[in-house]
Amino acid sequence: MMDILFLLLSFFAILGAVGMVSFHQPVHSALSLILTIIALAGLFALLSASFLFMVQIIIYAGAILTLFIFIIMFLNVKEANLPKEPNKTMTLFLGSIALLPLNFLILRAFYKMPSAVIPVSEDFGKIKPLGMELFTHWLLPFELISILLLVALIGAVVFGRKEEA
Amino acid sequence: MIANSLFAYMVVAMLLFSIGLLGVISRKNIFVIYMSIELMLNAINLMFVSLSNYHHDMGAQVMAMFVIAIAAAEAGVFLSLIVVLYRRKKSLDSDLFRTLSQKEAA
Numbered sequence: 001m002m003d004i005l006f007l008l009l010s011f012f013a014i015l016g017a018v019g020m021v022s023f024h025q026p027v028h029s030a031l032s033l034i035l036t037i038i039a040l041a042g043l044f045a046l047l048s049a050s051f052l053f054m055v056q057i058i059i060y061a062g063a064i065l066t067l068f069i070f071i072i073m074f075l076n077v078k079e080a081n082l083p084k085e086p087n088k089t090m091t092l093f094l095g096s097i098a099l100l101p102l103n104f105l106i107l108r109a110f111y112k113m114p115s116a117v118i119p120v121s122e123d124f125g126k127i128k129p130l131g132m133e134l135f136t137h138w139l140l141p142f143e144l145i146s147i148l149l150l151v152a153l154i155g156a157v158v159f160g161r162k163e164e165a
Numbered sequence: 166m167i168a169n170s171l172f173a174y175m176v177v178a179m180l181l182f183s184i185g186l187l188g189v190i191s192r193k194n195i196f197v198i199y200m201s202i203e204l205m206l207n208a209i210n211l212m213f214v215s216l217s218n219y220h221h222d223m224g225a226q227v228m229a230m231f232v233i234a235i236a237a238a239e240a241g242v243f244l245s246l247i248v249v250l251y252r253r254k255k256s257l258d259s260d261l262f263r264t265l266s267q268k269e270a271a
Contacts, residue, residue: 036207088192103180
């Protein structure tokens with residue numbers, strides 16, 4: 001059962017990613033990226049990371065990609081505004097061949113690792129132990145992330161305001 | 166059997182990461198480039214979570230949450246940059262970003 005779920009979810013994740021890279025219209029790319037994100041959320045659930053499963057669906061699929069599709073529709077991109085990519089298929093094909101050795105090297109390193117046999121404990125990945133971990137061991141990075149979000153907010157406002165004169 | 170081996174998750178994560186890298190290096194549409202960056206961040210998140218399950222350590226899941234927060238910050242800045250570029254040039258070609266480095270080259 002778990003195997004079938006894993007194979008289905010990873011198939012949809014990779015299908016969505018391939019569609020995202022190869023579609024011409026940005027809206028189609030964004031919709032297939034949503035497919036990938038939701039399939040990845042399912043994979044997180046298979047890995048018993050229940051809190052990250054919810055965060056992935058709420059923040060990625062719910063907030064980031066919805067904002068993204070909103071911007072695409074807001075800009076109202078016509079066919080003439082899209083960049084022309086006459087040899088897109090050729091570059092995608094050559095690039096995928098060029099990336100094969102990297103995949104081979106990294107996957108060979110992981111192939112040597114012994115497979116896990118001990119199942120994880122009952123409350124692994126639940127919200128309470130994750131919060132305990134976050135606010136005891138990772139408190140300083142958490143605060144730094146909040147400063148980063150503030151800086152990004154100010155930066156977005158500065159870029160987006162109307163120019164004077 | 167497949168679903169609890171680390172190697173299967175790593176294959177999926179590396180494939181997704183390679184597809185994202187491919188999108189960054191071979192497309193010209195800045196929307197697609199941005200989405201490829203998001204895809205790469207997601208692939209690294211999958212790696213973090215599967216390694217967290219493998220080592221029974223919750224720290225990697227906290228790191229995956231940080232990656233999601235950074236992706237949200239990046240989304241805000243990148244989308245406002247795209248809006249500014251589109252307002253000026255009426256195009257989504259990433260080659261037009263060259264004018265950021267040279268004054269009115271295009």
